[in-house]
Amino acid sequence: MAPNYESTRADGIATLLTGISGLLKSEKFTDLEVRLGDRVWNVHKSIVCARSEFFVKACNGEFREGKEGIVELHDDEPDVIDKMFHYMYNNEYDDADTETVPVLFNVRIVAAAEKYFVDHLALLAVSKLDYYVEDSWATRPFADGIEETYTTTADTDRQLRDAFLEVVDRHADELFDKDSTRYPHFQAMAAKTVSFSMEVAARLAKAEGIRRSRVTYRCPGANCPMVFRSTMKEADTSVVRKCGKCGLDSNYSWDKWQQFRTIFDGTVIETA
Template sequence: MAGASRQQLLATFKDLLASGAFSDLTLTCGADTYRVHKNIVCSRADFFARAVKFGGKETEQGQVDLPDDEPFIVKLLIQYIYEGEYEPCLPDDDYSSVVATETKPTSKKKHRNSHTYNYGFPHSCLPYRYSCNDPNVCPHHTCGSHCGYQCAEFTCATCKPNPPTIQGPPDQLITHAKMYEIADKYNVTGLKELVKEKFNRACQNFWDDANFAIAAHHAFSTTPETDKGLRDVVSKTIAEHMEALVKKPEVETLLTEFNGLAFRLLKMKMEAGWK
């Protein structure tokens, strides 16, 4: 019943956007026009709340123009504001788990033998110290007894056999990078978390595609060094596929342009014992 009620509520919001019924604010971007609702867009994106509260014609005429943004990305932004998702969408069960992580702290999982496992893949020990900060990786691997504290980006084939499910083509990598940028620009509630999950899945599936380097460049050129959201995903992806990716000219250019990325990779490989 709860699921059906949520679907009905979602359908109502989608109908409000499609019909423009009860609209009290107009958003324009290029040739696109959206008849939206202040209660919805202002509560979901701080930019619109400030534009309505302190704006000139935004307050007088009930109109906000977005001339500097890409119409396609704005379309996806509006979709997210009204639906909590944007294309390409996550599978329903996976989306529910992403939403849950936005409000609930993550915790380590316990196995029936009472051990607590971290499931932090890929996992690396501290090879120069012959120790590990978190040795109970999963039910199939405990550092020390299984690896002699020599793990280097270990991933359990049983616990994590395949990349997570994903829909859509490889160019979604660029879409996600642009969505992260607009989420930061307009301070959109919850959007960054969803983008990170989608970008991570896309990188795991399409790391060998030409769009990866383009998306990585966009992520690094549109975020400050303090914002690790997509930057850490890019670093992790390159580290996992170092041998193949560093041979690509576009990735070499990426490492040359962004010294922070090159240093992060160097640090990751040092921590992994250069294996």
């Protein structure tokens, strides 16, 4: 029986990746030395140039680095660069074995990915960061991560910024408490990171506009307590609704519900 094509192909890819990964560990056949302070990485031009446009330009024969086989980096965190090279050879990196907490570390990985033009690394870092941010919103690293995001990464990096902003949206009442005492590290960061604060204000203003545009409705069913708010207006008669509380016949459309609008007592049972 002939081998299965898909499984054979997958096994071949796995073997290839294992072989490439082993090259970084063994340092066999290396032809490029990368220096950062007292740290040195012996890597392969063919690998790093395939993953990074920065190294393509650095290894070009017209430049000293290309002729001498040495590239010197500056103003980078060694652990971040180490993970960047690990990613180039393994398509993955571990954010749990560093001294920097994962939220902050992954922001720095994004900054390095953008600085050295490493394809797809920033996307992987954002996906990792997204795993941590919801549980870290009340911590100092969360605030520090936002500050670094808005000062060290590209303004066009919406996925990284939105990962933080969506969490801030959900916890805005706590983070921006009126006494400004519960999370002073966050509020101090927001005060000096103007671009972040402007984006938060714009998002909260939009949410408030949507909230104010909602109309309060009450189910016309006898003794049914269903009250809900919606942006649907009287003219929107094409949408049919069935009461989720009493199961009132779905033939009641929005214009019929509009007739039973009542003063809202503050208890929303359902928001449409």
